[in-house]
Amino acid sequence: xxxxxxxxxxxxxxxxxxxxxxxxxxxxxxxxxxxxxxxxxxxxxxxxxxxxxxxxxxxxxxxxxxxxxxxxxxxxxxxxxxxxxxxxxxxxxxxxxxxxx
Numbered sequence: 001x002x003x004x005x006x007x008x009x010x011x012x013x014x015x016x017x018x019x020x021x022x023x024x025x026x027x028x029x030x031x032x033x034x035x036x037x038x039x040x041x042x043x044x045x046x047x048x049x050x051x052x053x054x055x056x057x058x059x060x061x062x063x064x065x066x067x068x069x070x071x072x073x074x075x076x077x078x079x080x081x082x083x084x085x086x087x088x089x090x091x092x093x094x095x096x097x098x099x100x101x
Contacts, residue, residue: 001032001040001041001042002043002044003041003049003064007064009032011065014034015032017067017068018030018031018033018068020051020069020070022072022073027050027052028057029041029048029049030049030060058097061097068094069094069096070093071092071094071095074090074091
């Protein structure tokens with residue numbers, strides 16, 4: 001999904017939520033939840049568009065209608081130590097894009 005497609009779908013009310021997926025190395029990937037699927041934000045050449053920071057995300061989405069957004073981060077301690085049994089869900093924190101900090 002390109003930024004223009006995201007904007008068009010958001011205007012039509014067809015995007016339910018945005019997820020900013022935190023990756024190793026200080027990079028992020030933006031995904032849009034539409035229906036039961038997640039769609040990654042792509043650049044014009046079809047490659048995943050890396051997001052450098054929440055400030056960069058705010059700049060990218062300045063023309064997109066306000067949507068709920070969450071920061072998704074894996075719980076690294078649990079992955080390294082392996083103390084808990086069962087499925088370890090990622091940490092999901094609300095991210096308010098209209099606030100600078």
